[in-house]
Amino acid sequence: xxxxxxxSSVDRLGQQVVQFVIGLILARxxxxxxxxxxxxxxxxxxxxxxxVESGFGQALIRKQDANExxxxxxxxxxxxxxxxxxxxxxxxxxxxxxxxxxxKLVIIGRIIFLAILFNAFYLVPFxxxxxxxxxxxxxxxxxxxxxxxxxxxxxxxxxxxxxxxxVVQQLSxxxxxxxxxxxxxxxxxxxxxxxxxxxxxxKFSVNLLGTSVLNVVFNNLYVLLLSRFYPVKQVGFYSQSxxxxxxxxxxxxQILLSSTYTLFTQVQNDNDRLIRIFREVVKKTxxxxxxxxxxxxxxxxxxxxxxxxxxxxxxVPYFQMLCxxxxxxxxxxxNMNALNARGKSKTTFRIEIIKKSLIILSVxxxxxxxxxxxxxxxxxxxxISYLISTYYIKKDIHITIKHQLFDLLPNIFxxxxxxxxxxxxxxxxxxxxxxxxxxxxxxxxxYVMIIKTTQPKLFGQVYGIVGDNVKSVIVSLKKRx
Numbered sequence: 001x002x003x004x005x006x007x008s009s010v011d012r013l014g015q016q017v018v019q020f021v022i023g024l025i026l027a028r029x030x031x032x033x034x035x036x037x038x039x040x041x042x043x044x045x046x047x048x049x050x051x052v053e054s055g056f057g058q059a060l061i062r063k064q065d066a067n068e069x070x071x072x073x074x075x076x077x078x079x080x081x082x083x084x085x086x087x088x089x090x091x092x093x094x095x096x097x098x099x100x101x102x103x104k105l106v107i108i109g110r111i112i113f114l115a116i117l118f119n120a121f122y123l124v125p126f127x128x129x130x131x132x133x134x135x136x137x138x139x140x141x142x143x144x145x146x147x148x149x150x151x152x153x154x155x156x157x158x159x160x161x162x163x164x165x166x167v168v169q170q171l172s173x174x175x176x177x178x179x180x181x182x183x184x185x186x187x188x189x190x191x192x193x194x195x196x197x198x199x200x201x202x203k204f205s206v207n208l209l210g211t212s213v214l215n216v217v218f219n220n221l222y223v224l225l226l227s228r229f230y231p232v233k234q235v236g237f238y239s240q241s242x243x244x245x246x247x248x249x250x251x252x253x254q255i256l257l258s259s260t261y262t263l264f265t266q267v268q269n270d271n272d273r274l275i276r277i278f279r280e281v282v283k284k285t286x287x288x289x290x291x292x293x294x295x296x297x298x299x300x301x302x303x304x305x306x307x308x309x310x311x312x313x314x315x316v317p318y319f320q321m322l323c324x325x326x327x328x329x330x331x332x333x334x335n336m337n338a339l340n341a342r343g344k345s346k347t348t349f350r351i352e353i354i355k356k357s358l359i360i361l362s363v364x365x366x367x368x369x370x371x372x373x374x375x376x377x378x379x380x381x382x383x384i385s386y387l388i389s390t391y392y393i394k395k396d397i398h399i400t401i402k403h404q405l406f407d408l409l410p411n412i413f414x415x416x417x418x419x420x421x422x423x424x425x426x427x428x429x430x431x432x433x434x435x436x437x438x439x440x441x442x443x444x445x446x447y448v449m450i451i452k453t454t455q456p457k458l459f460g461q462v463y464g465i466v467g468d469n470v471k472s473v474i475v476s477l478k479k480r481x
Contacts, residue, residue: 010135014143015317016247022150023243028309029157033238038166039239040100040227041109043220044089045170048116050212052082055205057127058340061265066131072192074201075124081119104163112167118174122181122307127184141180149173201439207345211288211336211352218356221363230371238371240312241319243303245326248292264341275399278338282331282407287455289330290408290415295443296418297323298419302436304424321375328386331404335389339396347392379433414450 027035056074060066090110097105112469125365129138153169223242226235296303297320304316336348362377369376390401422439 010139014139015146016025018143018146018150019408020247022146022154022169023247024307025154026157026169027156027240027312028468030162030165032233032240032311034163034166034236035239036227036232036235037102037104037108037163038170039223039235041096041105041112042239043216044109045094045113045115046216046220047213048082048085048089049115049119050209050216051085052116052120053123054078054081055208055212055345057123057130058208059201059205060124060127061131065434068190069192069194070197070201071124071128071187072190073194073197074127075189076193077198078120078123079117082116083473086113086116089116102232108163108167112170115171115174118171118178122174122178124189124348125181125187126177126186128187128197129181137184141177141184144180145176148176204343205343207349208340211345211349214352214356218359221359222371222378225363225367225374226371234371237312237315238318240308241315242305242322245296245322246318248296248323248326264338271397274397278334278397278399279403279407282334282404283411284380285334286331286408286411286412287451290327290411291418291443291447292415293323293327294415294419295422295439298422299426299436299439302432302439305429305432306436317372318375321372325375325379325382328383331408332382332386332389335386335393339392342396344392344396347396351385351389351392355381355389358384410454414447414454417450418447421446 010082019056042378054077060070060074090113093109093113096109097103126138129135148171149172152172153165156165156168159165223235223239226238263277300316300320300323301313304312304319308315336351339345339351341346358381362381363374366373366377387401390399391406393404394400422443425439425442426435429438
């Protein structure tokens with residue numbers, strides 16, 4: 001578990017750091033309108049990726065005796081589905097452009113949707129690596145692909161090609177992943193296909209597919225609404241704040257999603273062990289996630305000003321609302337992972353239906369109050385959905401809401417203290433760079449002191465790991481010289 005979590009963390013955090021740096025450069029070189037245009041077609045790309053995968057990846061992981069027929073069947077199914085979807089989207093891009101009143105979207109969509117085909121070719125190799133928990137290879141492929149695609153995007157931005165720098169970045173990312181994943185494994189496709197495999201997997205994967213489709217639609221719901229009823233620039237502000245929020249929130253989700261699902265499936269029939277591992281992961285995750293998200297809310301203004309420049313300041317309140325909505329998301333993901341590992345995909349689909357119904361209700365009630373009203377409704381919907389997921393966890397593996405809150409509340413308190421300290425500093429310092437530097441130094445020092453006092457064992461473990469790695473780097477550098 002620790003090895004999987006470690007490499008999964010390297011993967012997600014490494015990717016987010018690289019994407020973060022690339023995003024900062026692109027945000028300074030491009031206009032909010034460019035990001036707004038990309039956001040308008042992103043929902044169709046994201047939905048296509050989910051439909052191509054169709055939940056069969058997790059079905060392959062869950063099947064302990066998956067064979068060549070299984071892998072090849074899903075491989076060819078992915079390719080066929082991706083080709084079909086691309087042709088449909090190619091024909092529909094004029095309608096998409098008309099809906100958003102943006103004629104440029106015709107050519108933009110037809111080119112960026114090629115990434116759907118690249119994605120289909122590497123899904124099975126990726127799944128095979130995850131199945132054996134080889135997150136080291138996955139991390140290397142993802143980091144290389146992210147870095148190379150970012151270089152291409154920045155190069156196009158320096159050539160003043162605007163939105164095309166973002167299109168090239170997206171396309172090249174999936175192209176590099178396709179090539180590198182196939183080079184990273186020994187498996188090669190064979191001429192094997194069985195409709196029976198599709199039928200057998202479909203019973204499990206259909207609910208996961210439904211959940212994923214709902215997630216994509218509702219994750220992009222606000223971009224869709226803003227794109228239709230607000231100026232493109234506002235869509236850009238929202239898209240950029242959402243991307244910044246996801247830099248941190250999405251990292252936690254993907255680390256937990258990729259590593260804990262595989263882990264939970266291995267102990268799915270040992271309830272006591274599953275409970276013990278589940279609660280330990282919740283505690284360790286909350287030590288990091290709550291302080292980070294609450295601090296980001298407190299330092300949002302100087303953070304965006306320093307990193308993205310003054311032209312992006314209108315996105316500050318959107319960023320704060322999205323961070324608040326993401327506060328319990330990692331633990332919602334853990335609840336859903338545990339249920340799916342137990343074969344309860346129908347239950348997780350039901351939970352997602354409830355969550356999406358709450359989001360629709362919040363949109364209907366808050367649409368007239370503007371973007372901030374919409375996002376406040378989203379915060380409330382996400383919080384209630386987490387509580388609902390804990391109810392189903394209680395029914396299945398007997399971890400009560402009381403247990404989860406007992407594991408989370410201490411770290412919510414720590415995060416709140418750090419956020420208050422960071423915000424208090426803004427009452428004294430006004431210069432953005434100086435303020436942000438002071439806030440980060442202050443909360444880091446206080447956080448380390450709190451962890452050292454309240455979690456001495458954990459602090460000692462982390463300190464030892466960091467110390468050993470620093471020593472090994474120093475020794476390696478001395479040998480080279």
